Amino acid sequence: MTRIGTALFNCQGGCLLPEGSYDFRRLQQAAADVDTAPALWLINEAKLWRADANVGLHGAAEALSDALGVPYVGVLGASPRGPIPPAIIYDPTVLVLRAWWNPDDPYSYADKLNVARFAVRDTAPDGDSRAEFLAWVDHWHPDSGTIRRQEAARLARYGRETRLPVIGGGDLNANASGPHLPQRDWTIASHQRRSAEGRRLPDGAWVTDTDAVDHLIGSWEGDSRTGGCGYRAIAELAWRAGSEGGLLPTVNNNVDSGGAIIKDWLVANPAMVPHVDPRSYHVHIPSGDPADWPSDHRLVTAAFDLAQTFKSQAEPR
Structure with a gap:
């Protein structure tokens, strides 16, 4: 049995300084709150990490290595909105990267970008x-x-369509349906926030636009989710397991008008859910002066255990 610790973190602005260098001490500050070094980091806002021969990517991996004593390496993904792609940083002593489509590969497909296929070395x-x-x-x-x-x-x-276990994570910039989740107060939210994350009803009232996240995990009806593409939110698995912090917001207070919500989601497909330890889910709340917090988003961690062999296969189109 091999435990794969996973960290999801929106690294605000990629730790890029105004003059163009990087200060990864904030990334290290976030990493300092973990009890065990994650084997897998899912990073958002890797701003300009591809510039100058990927010095940002390699600098981030080195900073995490220095903080946690793990020889991390990383790969950069793609973003249609500019040079602020997601990245994956991983421990090569635990994981073997077997597939990762480069964004400039002429043979890549949009639905395969930012998706890594890993083998677990010790299995x-x-x-x-x-x-x-x-x-x-x-x-x-x-x-x-x-x-x-x-x-x-x-x-x-x-x-549901993939036989292999899948874990996904990202800053999805949206809430899911369900009254059990943290909610925005749309009566005090700014118009910008309303238009970005809400929908206006014919009577003029604003409600949360949950369609995107619900497409993955299903819509909330009664006391459970129905429909969706088969994913389960690990936050809700933790909540169902009795974790007090399972439904904590993943952005810091006062970041967005109207209240903090869950924006950073870790999800698991049906093949992965049995391997997830729901009680490992943790939203790390920063302490001290807000000016010194490592990001406007909080670090989110969880773990899953793999022992069963899932035979290697190419993902079909």
Whole structure:
């Protein structure tokens, strides 16, 4: 049995300083709050990390290595909104990267970008028998629910349609349905926030636009979710398991008008859910002076255990 600790973090502005260098001490500050070094980091806002021969990416991996004593390496994904892609940083002593589409590869497909295929090194002595899983990281559009719904559709195939276990994570910039989740007070939210994350009803009232996240995990009806593409929100798995912090907001207080919500979601497909430890889910709330917090988003961590062998196979179109 191999435990794969996973961290999801929106690294605000990629730790890029105004003059163009990087200060990864804030990334290290976030990492300092973990009890065990994650084998897998899903990072958002890797701003300009590809510039100058990927010095930002390698600097972030080195900073995490220095903080946690792990020889991390990383890969950069793609973003249609500019040089602020997501990234995956991982421990190569635990995980073997087997597939990662480069954004400039002419043979890549949109629904395969930002999706990694990993083997778990200690699950077998040879490559043919090692357990595999997929991991995706994404950063959805901050201002348009219509675009977010299209982005959700791109990841739908990794829900029920994929035999391999899948863990996904990202700053999805949206809430899901359900009164049990943290909610915005739309009566005090700014118009910008309303138009970015809400929908206006014919009577003039504003409600939360949950279509994109619900497309992945299902809509809330009664006391459970129905429909969706098969994913389960690990926050809700934790909540169902009795975790007091399962439904904590993942952005810091006062970041967005109207109240903090869950924006950073870790999700698991049906093949992965049995391997997730729901009580490992943790939203790390920063302490001290807000000016010194590592990001406007909070670090989110969870873990899953893989021992069963999932035979290697190419993902079909």
